[in-house]
Amino acid sequence: xxxxxxxxxxxxxxxxxxxxxxxxxxxxxxxxxxxxxxxxxxxxxxxxxxxxxxxxxxxxxxxxxxxxxxxxxxxxxxxxxxxxxxxxxxxxxxxxxxxxxxxxxxxxxxxxx
Amino acid sequence: xxxxxxxxxxxxxxxxxxxxxxxxxxxxxxxxxxxxxxxxxxxxxxxxxxxxxxxxxxxxxxxxxxxxxxxxxxxxxxxxxxxxxxxxxxxxxxxxxxxxxxxxxxxxxxxxxxxx
Numbered sequence: 658x659x660x661x662x663x664x665x666x667x668x669x670x671x672x673x674x675x676x677x678x679x680x681x682x683x684x685x686x687x688x689x690x691x692x693x694x695x696x697x698x699x700x701x702x703x704x705x706x707x708x709x710x711x712x713x714x715x716x717x718x719x720x721x722x723x724x725x726x727x728x729x730x731x732x733x734x735x736x737x738x739x740x741x742x743x744x745x746x747x748x749x750x751x752x753x754x755x756x757x758x759x760x761x762x763x764x765x766x767x768x769x770x
Numbered sequence: 771x772x773x774x775x776x777x778x779x780x781x782x783x784x785x786x787x788x789x790x791x792x793x794x795x796x797x798x799x800x801x802x803x804x805x806x807x808x809x810x811x812x813x814x815x816x817x818x819x820x821x822x823x824x825x826x827x828x829x830x831x832x833x834x835x836x837x838x839x840x841x842x843x844x845x846x847x848x849x850x851x852x853x854x855x856x857x858x859x860x861x862x863x864x865x866x867x868x869x870x871x872x873x874x875x876x877x878x879x880x881x882x883x884x885x886x
Contacts, residue, residue: 689873698882699879700774700861700879701813701861701877703874703876708873749812751873757803757815758803758815760813760814761812762812763811763812
């Protein structure tokens with residue numbers, strides 16, 4: 658069975674500071690890994706994904722994540738936070754069949770001026 | 771707009787009533803998924819379709835829930851005899867099984883259900 662653990666339900670950073678959102682997963686098969694962002698009362702938007710190949714994945718809005726198999730981690734980072742980054746972020750794991758995606762509980766990012 | 775659309779965006783109903791939600795996927799996507807998201811949680815998988823065939827259902831999908839995708843295009847999710855615990859955001863997503871974005875699910879804006 659696959660599962661996702663996001664460490665920290667809330668993260669607060671100052672504008673311009675590094676953003677680090679942590680995600681660990683478990684999967685019995687090579688995983689597909691995703692980060693999604695959700696703004697209030699909206700659906701989920703894909704930030705980035707890892708399927709195969711390069712373990713450092715770059716996404717939209719300056720975000721990137723690194724797949725570390727030995728640590729079963731897929732942490733999300735952004736060098737400099739903007740006020741517009743304040744949202745809920747979800748890490749997710751999908752099976753290679755693409756039948757369904759398992760989401761973490763989410764991390765709400767607050768950005769202070 | 772060629773994204774995933776859901777209707778209605780908000781639904782308030784009284785306990786015991788039936789409700790039906792609609793999802794229109796991206797037109798060329800053959801897979802369609804339903805998720806439920808409660809406050810402070812990530813989306814939970816409910817069911818998915820490959821074209822018109824419903825291939826998997828979660829244990830979360832009690833017998834009060836039914837989903838259809840009759841022509842392999844739009845889908846409906848019906849909840850009978852609603853309970854307060856059904857209050858949640860219901861998200862639909864669609865996916866193609868070919869092309870460069872084949873392993874990506876595209877989400878609709880969701881239908882927020884409130885059961886009084």
